Structures are given as C-alpha cells and as structure tokens.
Amino acid sequence: MIKNVLITGADGQVGSELRELIENEKYQLLDVNFYFTTRKILDITHQKSVENFIQENKIDTIINCAAYTAVDEAEKQEAMANKVNKEAVEVLADIATKNNIFLLHLSTDYVFGGDHYAPFNEDEPTNPQGVYAYSKLAGEEAIQKSVPRHALIIRTSWIYSEFGHNFLHTMLKLGHSKNEISVVCDQIGTPTYARDLAATILTILQQHKQKLPEGVHVYHYSNEGSCSWYDFAQAIFEIAHLSCKVQPIYTDEYPTLAKRPHYSVLNKKKIKEAYGIEIPYWRDSLEKCIQRVDKENKRHKIGIIGSGFIATGLANQLMQNPEYEVAGILTRTDINARKDFLQNKLLTNSLDDLIATSDLIVECSGDAIYATETIDRILKANIPVVTMNSEFHVTTGSYFVDKGLITEAEGDQPGVLAILHEEAIDMGFKPVVYANIKGFLNENPSREDMEYWGARSNLSLEMVTSFTDGTKVQIEQTLVANGFGADIIKESLVKLENDDMLEGGTLLAQEAKAAGISGAVSDYLLSSKLPAGVFILAEHDQEQHDALKYYKLGDGPYYVLERTYHICHLEIIKTIKRVLHGGGVLLNNSQTPRFSVAAIAKRDLKVGESIIKAIGSFDVRGETVRIDEHLSHVPIGLLANATIKKEIKEGEIVTFDDVDLPKSLALSIWEQIISSR
Known part of the structure; x- marks a missing residue:
C-alpha cells in the first residue's frame, strides 16, 4: 500500500513536473505524502543518510528521478556519472529490497546502440555507446541484481519541459538570437514531454496504490511518433513563430565527445497495455509545452554569480520586480556558514544548477580567472551573460566576443560611458575623450589606512585598495579604450588633476593631438571637487554650434556630455532588459584589444x-x-x-x-x- 513516497531529483525536469502535478492536485492521491528531495536535501549516494530518511518518514515508495544527464561531460566526468547513475541506484535498490519498498526508476533510450531501424522492445539486447549510457545501464543492472520485490524501470527518451536546461530551451534561446543554425538530421528518436511522463508515473501509482507490482518490470515510455533532432528544432521554431532557419547536417559534421545512437525509438505497446494509458503525439505535446513556456517566460529567470555587495543589491532589486525571478546565486563560500546574506535560500555552489534554471546570468564576482571558467561554460550552454566585471573583460574577455552574447553592464563607469557613447553617436556628436572622474589617488597606500577606509565604507580591503591605488580606474579605462577603439595618450594614463570637466577634457584632447593621435582617447580626471561619474568630451558639426550654444552647452568646439552618477547594482537591470529584448551588446573588450x-x-x-x-x-x-x-x-x-x-x-x-x-x-x-x- 502506497502511503509515503520519496521523489529524488525533484529539481530536475520530471521531478519538477511531478511536484507541480501533485501540488496542483491533478491526481487523486490526497492521502499520500510526498517527500521531494534534491541533492542538497538528501545525498542518495550515502546509504546511511538514505536509510535514516526512509526510517524517519516511513517511506514505502521511491521514485528515482535523479540522474547525471550531461552526456558529453560524462566522458570527462566518468566517476561522477557512475556515482549518480550507478552507485546511487545500488543504494536505493539495496534499501528497497531490504525494506520491501516499491522502487520506480527512470532510465534512457541510450542503453541501446541504435543499430537497427524498428522501435526497440524492452527485452532487446542493449548496446550502450558512451559513459553516460553505460552508467545508466549499470543502474538498471543494479536493480535487477538486487531483486527488489516491487520495482519498475521506465526507459524514456529526449526529455524536455518548461523546467531546467534542455533542447527546447536551447532552441528557443538560439531562435531569438540567431538567424540560422545547424542541427543533425540523421539521429532518429522521440521527444518526450516530461509532464506526460510525470502524469504516467502518477497513473501507475494510482493503479498500484493498494496492490504493488510483483518482481522487476521494464517498460518503455516516450511520446508517440518519431523525428530527427533537425525535425524537432524545425517544429519548435514553427510552433514558437521564430524565423530562425534550420540547416540539416550529418552527425559526422557535428562531432561530440559522446557517441549518440542513430536510432532509439522505443516501442510503448507494453506500458500502454499494462496500464491502459493513451500517449500523446510528440508534436501535440510540444505545442502544449511551448504554450506553458510562453506563459512562464513573462517572468525571466536571472542567475547571479557572486555574493558580495553588487550581487546582494541586484538580487534585492530583482525580487521586487514582477518581470524577473532570481534563479539562484552562485557562491564559492560555505552556504551553511553564510548568516550575512538575506537571500540565503537562493545560494548555490553548483554552476550546473544555475545554468539549468537561468534565462540570463549576471557575472559580478570581480575575479577574472573564476569568471573565465564560469562564462566559458555558460556561453557553451547558449545562455547570455551580463557582467559587472571589467577585470574579466580586460584579461580574457576578447576571446569570448564571438562565443555568445556577453556584455558589460550599465552601472559601473565603463557601462555608463557606453550608454553616453550611444547617445552621443545618435545625436551626431564625435567623441574626443572618454573620461572617468576619480576623487583620490594614492598608488601605494598603507594597510592601516585601507583597513580604516574599508571599515568606514563597508567595502572589502581588496576593493578599497584597488580603488585607492588606481588599479580599478586603469582597468575601467582600458576596457573603454578597447571597446570603442580609442587610444591612450600615454601608458599608465595621464590622470590629469583638474576640477572642471570642459577644461580638463580639453587639455586631454590637446595632449592627444600633440601626441599625434587623431581619434578619441580614454583617460580620467583626478578631482576631489567634481562629482563621481563619467563624461565624454565631444565635437559636433559647425552648423550645429549656434543651436548647442542656445542649449547651454557652450561655445564649442568641445562639448561635455556627462553622467555624474553611477548606481551599480540598480542599473544592471537596464542591461538585463536590453539583452532579453534583443538590444545586443553594450560594451566588450573587442576581439582585437590594443x-x-x-x-x-x-x-x-x-x-x-x-x-x-x-x-x-x-x-x-x-x-x-x-x-x-x-x-x-x-x-x-x-x-x-x-x-x-x-x-x-x-x-x-x-x-x-x-x-x-x-x-x-x-x-x-x-x-x-x-x-x-
């Protein structure tokens, strides 16, 4: 009799759909208690932890939705794939056998080699082709070997849903950002809407509520019909009304670390007859899923990397905005030890989880090396990145310019100068000097002074020191120079002491001309009297001079366009909106930095x-x-x-x-x- 059900992998695609169906009472299982767990809540590779959880909650049924599903990464992370897909299943199977627990486990079509072209029956020979496939088959074999009294293994294929990171979401993102993509056309299978599979699992629970199945049974489940990945992509764009063109290519034109089966269509006759279920056609289910995605996408899911001052402020702002949802906040710190963070429940140490749940990720760690690692993986997942990390851009940012959509944000000085630059160009101005304003400079401050000012300003010692010794402004103006193709008057910059933007900017322009520079330059003024901010010194056509004088911009030939504030985390949201609405890159380090x-x-x-x-x-x-x-x-x-x-x-x-x-x-x-x- 089913009373208390443990669902592992509850933050995955099938687990998330199960939770939604159950919490919305779509199925009459009101007297059954469900325990949804993730790896943060329960480590299913640790037998004692699982045994304790089973005993404490009197679990009589386990639905194992947990899996390592990164097919290509598994080739490099074999130990991790086996830990989740094999060893954890061994733990669950052993406990199920010893405690007479009903175990329902999800497996994959990839256990077959794809070496024939008729739908696979459950009893046909397996032939896994890669680490992921081998690990999933090993999980099945662990259950068969343990011989629990009540167990079902359900193989499925090409899972997608509105939750998590999957082919559907990848195609929708590419469809909004690309004019044309290439997708393999010689791998044939069946897309499976995770919601349909979740509904079938709950139907099975209903039918076995009073009487459990005897022995270990293997079933196949996917949606009806078959298609190639190319067909799947075409259908997504057609249903979502996206104009992106799909070019068919062969598998050998798109090499991957892991080998995929050329054919993996599953025969569902056995499960349909056993449980009397009707299975929707794959394209019909896809249409329903995209409708739900469209509805859900009214709230964009934003991931954040970093858990300092900027990240905290941004998270607070996003949580107050009905258009956005914070998907998670990636930190390298010990989450359990963080008592200073208001959004502690959103903290994660898993980049994979952040990627799986985010539509866009904001990187504001301030660490160039760490940002390089994370951004590389994010862009490979086709997720756009907004940064407040000029340190990253001037170090490795140029490499990523053509790897995906990545841009520095408005809010910090380079991003604010980028907005001023766009406005200046739109109004017909010709920038001559891109200038930052810095209030104080001591290139070799003492630790004692920095500790004092850090405590007084509520800033880290590293941050206040990099501001004081000029490193931060040098980084910012280097990014500006590279991003706009500007020059510098001298190495280490002029750092002119002047309390007037027009006068100081003009002096910099004159120095640039004296140095033989014909284009714009990037530099900064040093002044304790000017407000914090940035400005552009610009020229305009002679015929506009009278009008500009009337508009109180002065006699020319130089004019000051200024922004005397920058509100870092409060302004990032403007760049988030820009990117999500197709506005493109605001500022990067260019592919050819000087x-x-x-x-x-x-x-x-x-x-x-x-x-x-x-x-x-x-x-x-x-x-x-x-x-x-x-x-x-x-x-x-x-x-x-x-x-x-x-x-x-x-x-x-x-x-x-x-x-x-x-x-x-x-x-x-x-x-x-x-x-x-």
Whole structure:
C-alpha cells in the first residue's frame, strides 16, 4: 500500500513536473505524502543518510528521478556519472529490497546502440555507446541484481519541459538570437514531454496504490511518433513563430565527445497495455509545452554569480520586480556558514544548477580567472551573460566576443560611458575623450589606512585598495579604450588633476593631438571637487554650434556630455532588459584589444614570495600598457596564487619570466591572445 513516497531529483525536469502535478492536485492521491528531495536535501549516494530518511518518514515508495544527464561531460566526468547513475541506484535498490519498498526508476533510450531501424522492445539486447549510457545501464543492472520485490524501470527518451536546461530551451534561446543554425538530421528518436511522463508515473501509482507490482518490470515510455533532432528544432521554431532557419547536417559534421545512437525509438505497446494509458503525439505535446513556456517566460529567470555587495543589491532589486525571478546565486563560500546574506535560500555552489534554471546570468564576482571558467561554460550552454566585471573583460574577455552574447553592464563607469557613447553617436556628436572622474589617488597606500577606509565604507580591503591605488580606474579605462577603439595618450594614463570637466577634457584632447593621435582617447580626471561619474568630451558639426550654444552647452568646439552618477547594482537591470529584448551588446573588450593592464610592483618583490591575488593587494597595482610593446607582461587579472622566481624591483612591470603561475583556462586564453598577434 502506497502511503509515503520519496521523489529524488525533484529539481530536475520530471521531478519538477511531478511536484507541480501533485501540488496542483491533478491526481487523486490526497492521502499520500510526498517527500521531494534534491541533492542538497538528501545525498542518495550515502546509504546511511538514505536509510535514516526512509526510517524517519516511513517511506514505502521511491521514485528515482535523479540522474547525471550531461552526456558529453560524462566522458570527462566518468566517476561522477557512475556515482549518480550507478552507485546511487545500488543504494536505493539495496534499501528497497531490504525494506520491501516499491522502487520506480527512470532510465534512457541510450542503453541501446541504435543499430537497427524498428522501435526497440524492452527485452532487446542493449548496446550502450558512451559513459553516460553505460552508467545508466549499470543502474538498471543494479536493480535487477538486487531483486527488489516491487520495482519498475521506465526507459524514456529526449526529455524536455518548461523546467531546467534542455533542447527546447536551447532552441528557443538560439531562435531569438540567431538567424540560422545547424542541427543533425540523421539521429532518429522521440521527444518526450516530461509532464506526460510525470502524469504516467502518477497513473501507475494510482493503479498500484493498494496492490504493488510483483518482481522487476521494464517498460518503455516516450511520446508517440518519431523525428530527427533537425525535425524537432524545425517544429519548435514553427510552433514558437521564430524565423530562425534550420540547416540539416550529418552527425559526422557535428562531432561530440559522446557517441549518440542513430536510432532509439522505443516501442510503448507494453506500458500502454499494462496500464491502459493513451500517449500523446510528440508534436501535440510540444505545442502544449511551448504554450506553458510562453506563459512562464513573462517572468525571466536571472542567475547571479557572486555574493558580495553588487550581487546582494541586484538580487534585492530583482525580487521586487514582477518581470524577473532570481534563479539562484552562485557562491564559492560555505552556504551553511553564510548568516550575512538575506537571500540565503537562493545560494548555490553548483554552476550546473544555475545554468539549468537561468534565462540570463549576471557575472559580478570581480575575479577574472573564476569568471573565465564560469562564462566559458555558460556561453557553451547558449545562455547570455551580463557582467559587472571589467577585470574579466580586460584579461580574457576578447576571446569570448564571438562565443555568445556577453556584455558589460550599465552601472559601473565603463557601462555608463557606453550608454553616453550611444547617445552621443545618435545625436551626431564625435567623441574626443572618454573620461572617468576619480576623487583620490594614492598608488601605494598603507594597510592601516585601507583597513580604516574599508571599515568606514563597508567595502572589502581588496576593493578599497584597488580603488585607492588606481588599479580599478586603469582597468575601467582600458576596457573603454578597447571597446570603442580609442587610444591612450600615454601608458599608465595621464590622470590629469583638474576640477572642471570642459577644461580638463580639453587639455586631454590637446595632449592627444600633440601626441599625434587623431581619434578619441580614454583617460580620467583626478578631482576631489567634481562629482563621481563619467563624461565624454565631444565635437559636433559647425552648423550645429549656434543651436548647442542656445542649449547651454557652450561655445564649442568641445562639448561635455556627462553622467555624474553611477548606481551599480540598480542599473544592471537596464542591461538585463536590453539583452532579453534583443538590444545586443553594450560594451566588450573587442576581439582585437590594443591595451592591457599590467601588474606594477609596489615594493621590491623577493624570490619565493607569493601573491595570492594581485588586484587590491599591497604587492602590485595595475597600469594600462600597450600590449604590442609589452608582450611578456602579466595582466594583473591573471596574477593570482603566483610565486616570484626572479627578483622584481619597485615600479617594474611583472613579466611571465618573473613568476610561476598555476595553469588555468584564463592563462591558456591569454596565451592564445598573445600568440595571435
């Protein structure tokens, strides 16, 4: 008799659909208690934890929806795939056998090799082709070997739903951002709407509520019909009214780490006869799912990376906006130890989970190396990225310009200058100087002073130090120069002391002309009297000068367009909206950057010393340099967990000959950027 049901993998596609159907009382199981668990709640690979949960809640039925489903990643993460798909199932099967528990387990069509072209029956020989497929078959075999008294194995195929990360969501995102894509046309299977499968599982529970099935039974379930991935993509675009064109290609034109079966259509006759169910045609179910997605998409799901000041403020703002939902907040800290974070329940340590639940992700960690790793995976999942992380852009951002939609956000100075730039160009102005305004500069501040100002400003020691020693503004203006194709008057920038934007901007423009620069330049003014913000010094056509004078912009030839505020986390939402509504990139580092931010020693650095993180340290500061004149310099964003191997004098540029750096994707990308010059 079914009374207490454990559902594992409750945050996955089938688990989420089960929860929704049950909570909305779509099925008459009102006297049954359901326990929805995720890996955060219950580690099903840990036998003692599962046994305790079973005993405490008197579980008599387990529906195992948990699975490692990253087919290609499994080729690199074999141990993890086996842990979830095999070892966890061994635990559940063993406990089910010992406690006379009904176990319903989900498996996959990939257990078949796809070497014939008729729908597979349940008893046909299996022939898995990759790590994922082998691990799923091993899970089935674990159940068969354990011989629980009551067990069902349901193989399914090509799962999609409005929840999680799947082919449907990938195609919808591509359909909104691309004019044409290519999809394989020689792999044949059947899409399965997770909601239909969840409904079938609940029908099975209803029918076995009083009498459980005897022995271990294998069934196949998918929607009716068959198609290729190309057909599936075409149908998605047709139903969603997207104009993106789909080009058919063969599997060997789209190589993947894992081999997929060419044919994996499942025969559903057995399950239909056993439970008297009718199965919808795949395209009919797809239409229903897309209707639900359209309804759900009225609220965009935004993921956040970082859990500091910017992330906290952004999360608070998004939660107050009816158009958005915070999908999760990725942090590297111990979630259980975080008592300072208002949205603690949204914190996660899993990038995979964040990717699976987000329509767009905001990266604001301030860490170039970490951001490189996360953004690489996010863009590969076809999810757009908005950053408030100029450190990332000037370090490795250029590599990602053509890898997907990634842009710096409005709110920090570079993003605000980008908005001013767009407005200036639209109004016919010609930018001459892109200028930041900085109130104070001490290139080698003391730790004591920085600790005082950090505590007073409620900022981290690293952050207040990078502001004070000029590293932050050098990074920002380097991004601006690269992003707009501007020049610099001199390395390390002029950093002109002047309390008037027009006068100071004009002096910078004159210095640029004297240096033989014909285009715009990027720099900043140093002034304790000017408000925090940015401005553009610009020219306009002679025939507009009288009108501009009438509009109180002065006599010319130079005019100041200013924004004397930047409200970082409150303005990010404007760029989120821009991207989601097809507005495109606001600012990036360009594919061919001319400038970088080098690490300059603040003191003599001795052999054997370590630099844990350069930005905001008391070891080095950042200065803008011309890349082609300093090919061996270490970008300050890369200088982390480094060991000094050659003595470096105060004021010298740190080079790759001077330090040992740990291997990282960011380092590899920088080497590619340099080698291409």
